[in-house]
Amino acid sequence: MTVHKIDPLKDPRWGEFVHWHPRASVFHTAAWLDALHRTYGYEPVAYTTSAPGQDLRNGIVFCKVDSWLTGRRLVSLPFSDHCEPLVDEPADLHDLLEALQRASVAENWRYIEIRPLRSLDPVATFFHETETYAIHLLDVSPDVETLFRNFHKDSTQRKIRRAEREGLTEQEGRSDSLLDIFYRLQLLTRRRHQLPPQPRNWFRDLIDCLGDALKIRVAFKEGRPVAGILTLRCKDTLMYKYGCSDAQFNRLGGMHFLFWRAIQDAKTCGIRILDLGRSEGNNSGLIIFKDRWGAKRSTLTYERYATGSSQPRGGDWKLTIAKRVFKYAPDSFLSAIGSLLYKHIG
Numbered sequence: 001m002t003v004h005k006i007d008p009l010k011d012p013r014w015g016e017f018v019h020w021h022p023r024a025s026v027f028h029t030a031a032w033l034d035a036l037h038r039t040y041g042y043e044p045v046a047y048t049t050s051a052p053g054q055d056l057r058n059g060i061v062f063c064k065v066d067s068w069l070t071g072r073r074l075v076s077l078p079f080s081d082h083c084e085p086l087v088d089e090p091a092d093l094h095d096l097l098e099a100l101q102r103a104s105v106a107e108n109w110r111y112i113e114i115r116p117l118r119s120l121d122p123v124a125t126f127f128h129e130t131e132t133y134a135i136h137l138l139d140v141s142p143d144v145e146t147l148f149r150n151f152h153k154d155s156t157q158r159k160i161r162r163a164e165r166e167g168l169t170e171q172e173g174r175s176d177s178l179l180d181i182f183y184r185l186q187l188l189t190r191r192r193h194q195l196p197p198q199p200r201n202w203f204r205d206l207i208d209c210l211g212d213a214l215k216i217r218v219a220f221k222e223g224r225p226v227a228g229i230l231t232l233r234c235k236d237t238l239m240y241k242y243g244c245s246d247a248q249f250n251r252l253g254g255m256h257f258l259f260w261r262a263i264q265d266a267k268t269c270g271i272r273i274l275d276l277g278r279s280e281g282n283n284s285g286l287i288i289f290k291d292r293w294g295a296k297r298s299t300l301t302y303e304r305y306a307t308g309s310s311q312p313r314g315g316d317w318k319l320t321i322a323k324r325v326f327k328y329a330p331d332s333f334l335s336a337i338g339s340l341l342y343k344h345i346g
Helices: 012-020 030-040 090-107 144-150 153-165 176-192 200-213 247-252 254-268 284-291 323-328 331-344
Strands: 004-006 043-048 060-067 071-076 111-114 128-139 169-173 214-221 224-234 237-245 273-280 296-306
Touching: 012 030, 030 043, 030 060, 030 200, 030 331, 043 090, 060 331, 071 090, 090 111, 090 296, 128 284, 144 254, 153 247, 153 254, 169 176, 169 254, 176 200, 176 214, 176 224, 176 237, 176 331, 200 214, 200 224, 200 331, 214 254, 224 247, 224 254, 237 247, 237 254, 247 254, 254 273, 273 284, 284 296
Parallel strands: 071 111, 237 273
Antiparallel strands: 004 043, 043 060, 060 071, 111 296, 128 273, 128 296, 169 214, 214 224, 224 237
């Protein structure tokens, strides 16, 4: 079967296809792809068995990452928790993946990576498992009282009540001023983890591209920001994408307060699923935090076809850069490092 390559940012069929496909997420949308292109210069591309002029009936979307530091590769998708191949027929998926396998040599890609919610086996035995994560999905369709009862009593429920007693307030939106507050909290959080922050332009581009599908929420204690989250909405799913806080106020329950507000708001907007995103397997604290909301935990496994060694040249950037520098460096230095590095690690 002939495989066709399209530009999802220019082909009007892509947006309509993503809109109706039941497994499409915010990460498949042209808005998300446009933000990746604007911030990092990645070139989006989709592969389909549908000929030009026909309605799209399947597709796998990627970004081409071309880095002098980490090499050339095809990723579906950078900085995306998951990105399901939107292919319903196993035969079509097999044809698409085989075509990509052949193209990898001609294009000199070091590897092709797919981040599916479901395993590619037995369709693509030449793809192999790489990183494994936990992913949590919370069904928010029950009534508010039932949802609250399902939260962990001595942790989640107690933290929400503590936040209410402390008189925490919330601001939400997409304004520059709110983004500045959120980004300062993000700097604090990344510094605690001894990592550089994402470029500020990434968040600005997300706001510009996704519009009202994106929302920043910040919790305040007597006017001082204590925690923030950024969520993305697509159809009946709300995606928790980024969270940050000022650690000296964590005891106040700011993150729990914001999650609860987001859940309550989601129910009024017809949201059915809260996607709490991926968690690294060794991050037991984050996994437990998500477990305690009553979310269903499952395993998310990335799969890769590598033409050679799948390790980036020079090794893992997290290991080659002194984390201690990130812990004590000025904010301006951290931001600059993030702007330089992130386009190489998608």
